[in-house]
Amino acid sequence: MFIEPRVGNGREAPHRGWIEVVAGSMFSGKTEELIRRLNRAKIARQRVEIFKPSLDTRYHEHDVVSHNATSIRSTPVQLPEEMLLLASGCDVVGIDEAQFFDASLVDVCNQLANQGTRVIVAGLDMDYTGKPFGPMPALMAVAEFVTKVNAVCVCCGEVAAYSFRIAASEAQVLLGETDSYEARCRPCFQAGMQEKTPVVPRPTARQER
Ligand SMILES: Nc1ncnc2c1ncn2[C@@H]1O[C@H](COP(=O)(O)OP(=O)(O)O)[C@@H](O)[C@H]1O
Ligand SMILES: Cc1cn([C@H]2C[C@H](O)[C@@H](COP(=O)(O)O)O2)c(=O)[nH]c1=O
Ligand SMILES: [Zn+2]
Numbered sequence: 001m002f003i004e005p006r007v008g009n010g011r012e013a014p015h016r017g018w019i020e021v022v023a024g025s026m027f028s029g030k031t032e033e034l035i036r037r038l039n040r041a042k043i044a045r046q047r048v049e050i051f052k053p054s055l056d057t058r059y060h061e062h063d064v065v066s067h068n069a070t071s072i073r074s075t076p077v078q079l080p081e082e083m084l085l086l087a088s089g090c091d092v093v094g095i096d097e098a099q100f101f102d103a104s105l106v107d108v109c110n111q112l113a114n115q116g117t118r119v120i121v122a123g124l125d126m127d128y129t130g131k132p133f134g135p136m137p138a139l140m141a142v143a144e145f146v147t148k149v150n151a152v153c154v155c156c157g158e159v160a161a162y163s164f165r166i167a168a169s170e171a172q173v174l175l176g177e178t179d180s181y182e183a184r185c186r187p188c189f190q191a192g193m194q195e196k197t198p199v200v201p202r203p204t205a206r207q208e209r
Pocket of ligand 1: 024025026027028029030031032033065066067068150151152153154183
């Protein structure tokens with residue numbers, strides 16, 4: 001479990017701004033962990049703002065909702081820059097589904113942290129092909145704290161770090177849940193990807209000539 005960092009060393013003015021990233025596959029508990037940290041900040045009477053990309057309307061227009069139905073009020077935004085205005089005066093900013101934002105999210109998070117805001121970002125580290133997703137790798141590089149969470153493989157019960165797409169689309173962005181994705185461990189993900197790869201017939205000796 002993530003323990004909230006203490007600020008300052010007692011000898012100088014404490015510095016409060018930093019970036020935390022919660023990354024992992026689908027169903028790994030990223031949103032639950034984000035909500036847990038934000039609720040604790042609220043209990044500590046800190047001013048909290050939560051954002052999500054406006055394209056993610058799967059469960060609710062305004063709420064961030066986990067697969068386990070826990071939820072928290074959020075503001076959908078199209079561009080990361082909108083957060084700078086909307087979050088002015090906040091102690092803590094939470095961002096869910098960060099993989100859907102463009103690269104400017106990294107600058108925006110840095111700006112917020114530099115001005116003293118605690119920024120907590122949750123998102124998919126990899127897309128359905130196993131490639132790094134959107135601004136997530138860059139955010140993990142600049143963050144002070146990175147928590148990687150895993151799901152349970154639906155095929156074998158092992159630790160699942162991959163989101164395997166069972167729907168037919170090859171677009172990088174395809175909103176969905178268990179209808180379109182499965183949490184899978186490395187071997188089960190690889191096996192599934194191999195099954196998807198079309199078999200190219202080997203040329204016969206006659207065709208090779
Ligand atoms: N394969 C799975 N592995 C782990 N949790 C799962 C799985 N399928 C469904 N869940 C549920 O999803 C919850 C996590 O949801 P959520 O926080 O929304 O994950 P994420 O944001 O990473 O997609 C778990 O507490 C559990 O109830
Ligand atoms: C792997 C993958 C996922 N998506 C979509 C599917 C869901 O709508 C979100 C992830 O939500 P979660 O809170 O992490 O479960 O992302 C996608 O568009 N492309 C992908 O490759
Ligand atoms: Zn498996």
